[in-house]
Amino acid sequence: MITYPKAPKIQELGYELKVRQAMNRNLITVEPRTSMSKLRGVLRSNRISGVPVTRENKLLGVICVEDLVNWLMSGAKDCAIEEKMSKDVVTLCADEPLVHAINKLQQYGFFHFPVLERESGELLGTITREDIIRKLLQKLEIEYREEEIRRYRASHIFEDIMADKTSLIFQYYIVGQDFNRAGESSSALKKSLKRLGTHPDIARRVAIAVYEAEMNVVIYARGGEITVKVDPNQIRIEVEDSGPGIPDIEKAMRPGYSTAPEWVRELGFGAGMGLNNIKKCADEMNITSTVGKGTRLEIYVATKKESVSYEVK
Amino acid sequence: MNLGKIRQILRAEVIVGSSPDREIEVCCACDLMSEVLSCVPTGSSCLLLTNLAHSQTIRTAEIAEIPVICFVRGRKPESQNIKLAKKNGLVLLSTYFSLYEASGRLYKEGMPGCSGSRVS
Structure with missing residues (x-):
């Protein structure tokens, strides 16, 4: 049998x-x-x-x-x-x-x-x-190999490049008000980090933080940019938008405080949890904003020793 | 609890993906995606019960690594969102029970919540 x-x-x-x-x-x-x-x-x-x-x-x-x-x-x-x-x-x-x-x-x-x-x-x-x-x-082997090859190629970047300091920078562009496409950048970032050998738990934390940030850009701004800098010790994510800005950051950080329009709430977001979620996932978070100009969010996540591909001091 | 049993308890229809032996450890019943992102424990095999059948539910599951979503009240996502789920290897189910009824049925059968509490 x-x-x-x-x-x-x-x-x-x-x-x-x-x-x-x-x-x-x-x-x-x-x-x-x-x-x-x-x-x-x-x-x-x-x-x-x-x-x-x-x-x-x-x-x-x-x-x-x-x-x-x-x-x-x-x-x-x-x-x-x-x-x-x-x-x-x-x-x-x-x-x-x-x-x-x-x-x-x-x-x-x-x-x-x-x-x-x-x-x-x-x-x-x-x-x-x-x-x-x-x-x-046969099918399992093919799928396994394909992902292994991708991961292998990517995870060796830090070892293969000879320099005093190596970092990898990549960017994503967010289209504002396009609810259907929201999350595409976070999804792509998560897959890329995994290929770079980032520990899955860290990749998940980064993805959740960036997803919330991306959602904020989609809800409030016309558009924005995510810049990710990966170096052997940490991942730094900068999310910049040209939205209306936040008049009172302290207030915005308060759990449950939200200025999100009704349509956003109906979709399961805008409950005043976003910034707190980001903070929870990040090791450090900075937020600066100018009303009428836009908001800039910096997130730092340390890639601890669980990281497969590179050593941590 | 395995997926086959969950399907049986919820009399759920499979929209995409199928693996009746997949073990599910916790269940999160929620329509607030930020809440889902914040409360689903890392590394757990979680079932998400929700009313919302739009693209961001699928994205949330992908980002938070939730393998199975069951839409309540017979809701089903549009085909492009089903495709997105398939691409990310998610299992989608649909039940005619409401969020309350579906949650109650699973809880009664011993399925724990995200905080780890279960029926005693």
């Missing part, structure tokens, strides 16, 4: 991949009129335990080792395979998700299933536990 791995990733792949992608197309079949005495040779030379019986690509049944043994034991005279085959065959369609194949293997305890084209009913191939495992591993 296949032990169904309790791994969410494998399950996801099980739904994503189709039977067609994993099945074995190397079809070995027998004709219904083939004699039972020839079956042994077919099974043995192909090292298989069962074989589909077909006529013009149409599946008529399956004949397996057990049928052969039963026939031999009964001592009956030679006959055509179609007389001994199982006609009630459990099949899979090529467009079914792979997880159906896994479930059916578990449910019936068979070693293989014939795979049919849904529309025409034509026999396309067979699928076994081995085929499924091979396809899953």
Whole structure:
């Protein structure tokens, strides 16, 4: 019996991949009129335990080792395979998700299933536990490699560049009032930090702080800019906008204080928690603002020794 | 509690993603995204129950690393937001129960909240 791995990733792949992608197309079949005495040779030379019986690509049944043994034991005279085959065959369609194949293997305890084209009913191939495992591993390996390569390339930047001090600076532009696109910069920043080898918890903290800051720009300003400076010890984020400015920063920092319009509140923001959330996520936060000109927010997050890619003093 | 059981308790429909064996440790029922960002514990496998089915709910889940969102009162996000969720590997569910009913059902079955409290 296949032990169904309790791994969410494998399950996801099980739904994503189709039977067609994993099945074995190397079809070995027998004709219904083939004699039972020839079956042994077919099974043995192909090292298989069962074989589909077909006529013009149409599946008529399956004949397996057990049928052969039963026939031999009964001592009956030679006959055509179609007389001994199982006609009630459990099949899979090529467009079914792979997880159906896994479930059916578990449910019936068979070693293989014939795979049919849904529309025409034509026999396309067979699928076994081995085929499924091979396809899953192959897919996992490809995905793992792709992300590894990206991460490897990025995480070595700090070691590869020879200088007394190395920092990486990148920028994001925020479009004001565009609620649908809000968060794109934070999302991109988070992915980039992870590729740079930043510890996931730190990347999450930075992302939350920047997301709140980004949301403030979207709500109050026409637009803004996020500048991120990553160096071996810390991440510094500067969010600058050309919005209306904050008249009383102390008041704005008070939890629950908000001047957000109703439409923002309906969307689940503007509850006077943003700046506090940023402060909670940052190791240090500075905010300066000029009414009528705009606001500048500085966030510092120390990348502690958990950081994989670079050493911390 | 695994996702399969949660689906059963909430009689929830899967909008995108599926992994019934995925373990969920805590649940956060909230319509205030700033609150979600601030209270979901780091590194926890959290279920978010919410009324809001717009792009920022998906973003919030992505940023705060919340693997599963269940929209209440049968709400469902627009297709572009479903795509966004899929791209980020999120599981989206939809239940006909209200936020209160859905929360109560899960809490009664032993699902803890973000503060760690659970039914005794």
